[in-house]
Amino acid sequence: MTAHAGHLPTVHEAPPVMIVPMVVLAVLAVISGWFNLTGGFARLMGEEGEAHSIVDGLFGIFTHSPLPWISLIVAGSGIFLAYAMYSRKSISAESIGRTFKPFYVTFSHKYWLDELYEKVIIGGVLLRGLFKGFNFFDSKGVDGAVNGVANGAAGFGGWLRKSQTGQLQLYGLAIAIGILAIIAGVFIFA
């Protein structure tokens, strides 16, 4: 973002058609949390929760564990850092980016998850690998077997055809062998 900031045309405020719904949603987002301060909303929905005071509802959560504090501090320092960098410009975003270059690059590429998904998993493993392999198997393996049977039948017929030479002597020989085979069969099985 920061690296391109200088190239952007003058940034201006969004038009009212976008601002108004956002403001309405922001107000609702803030006040909707208050509905359940005393556990009243949970009871309204049929939850068997116990009632507690407004103070308890507001600050009770901070007494249970340090996690809310940690997240608040992280969020707060993030807001402060952004303010210092982009609004007051007292810290140079470019120099931070240079100092923490490995982190900066990793974060700006979102841990390369999109690349991993698009190029490696979908493009590589699935499309170019597995799916293409299936397609190859389908045309060479499955369909190859079908065509193989057809070619085999045609080939066998082509080979068998050669026995029809038109030579009467050969046919006579075949008839003689056939008769002998029948006689042998009768003697063996009868």
Place this chain on the structure above:
Amino acid sequence: MEFNFILSTIVFLPTLGAIVIALGRGLSDRGIKLTAALFTLLAFGLSLSAYTQFDSGPGTPSFQFREIAAWLPANLNSQYHLGVDGLSLPLVVLTTFIGIISVLVSWGINIRPREYFAWLLLLETGILGVFTSLDLLLFFLFWEVELIPMYMLISIWGSGRKEYAAMKFVVYTIFGSALMLAGMLTLYAAAGTFDMEQLAAMNLASLNTAIPLAAIFFMIMMAFAIKLPVFPFHTWLPDAHTNAPTAVSVILAGVLLKMGGYGMIRISVSLFPGVAKEWAWLLVILAIIGVLYGAAVTIVQKDLKRLIAYSSVSHMGYVLLGIFALNQVSLTGAALQMVSHGVVTGLLFAMVGVVYEHNHHNRDLTQLGGLARQMPVAAVVFSLAGLASLGLPGTSGFVAEFLVFVGSFTSNAFDGIQLYTILGILGIVVTAGYTLWMLQRAFYGPPLDKFADVKDANAVEMIAIFAFVVAIMLIGIYPAIVTDVIGNGINPVMRFLGT
């Protein structure tokens, strides 16, 4: 007595049309097309009227509009026996609907139109006969009748490797038919009748058949498995689709494949409930392989038509899953999926035809792009068909697939079917992937100069594609219009299964 001709009229109206077209020497090309449209429209109207007259309330007979006539020597125990129940009637309506649409999408045929439309109409009779026959011999006869027109239509009016594709389709199908005929004859030798109702009422397991009952089951099943198609018997399908003319692709995807699914419910499951239960695990595994493998192969296709053809392999996997989950809900879902896939994929193929015809005969996805600029209506309808194909709520695809999944998941056909159902549901993710990616590559992105002169769908095409859209939305929003009738056909099947 019970002989009211409505089914015979529906079945043979297209044949009559074919005869008129073939012999009507004075007909102009336009006259031929109008004649074809008239006869298919009449058949569609009659089937709609049968649909509204059909009584699907509780306690009504499952087979209605029954026609019985002797047409072979009496001692053969085979009759001209037609009838429809809640399973076949929606498919009859679907067939006549696809029939009139396929005439409309063929309006641009200029090569030998007389023969073309005669074959096309004869093909419709063959399919209608399969869905209405209640006699195995008659069923087989109609099953075979459909092959000849298909061979002619693909090999003469097709494109690319049309002779190879036509020959492959016919030889592959005949291989299945031969086994089916042998199975039927073995059954007949033991049972002494070809009548499906009598056979269903018998306990076939107690018969003294020449070969084990399971062997007969699989011989007959082979014909249906090739037709549906079931992995690994599917490779004739992409070749036939890719090289067939548009109308034939629409019929092939729209109704021809359903002959396989219909046969499985009507014959495999109804006549052999015991064997079907015993082997359900194998067929469900093949169904899931078909769904996932079919979808995986679909996604890497570059030819638009071949892509849709492979998606049918995946979608027919859901039909197979629904049938062999052997559960009331799953079977209803399978029957509905057949109707839904008929209109959705029929529309997809019609749209491929529109894109192909208007685009200098180009359907290579690596070259198409930005067509939404030149053909906005086609882009929207194509997108809608794509969304129905991936099962978006509000379209027929959603209702059908949802019923299949719910039925299969709650089925107790065998242990572990839930796992297979979950794997099958994953197929939807891949379906969404290839459908949206296909739409993006064909229609979106920057408009290309080479397509600057491309026109949108014309008036006849508009009628055809909007008829499909209406059907998809109607079933999607008010599925009971079909499922109420289907229930009448599924209930007897559940009784045969003993649940």
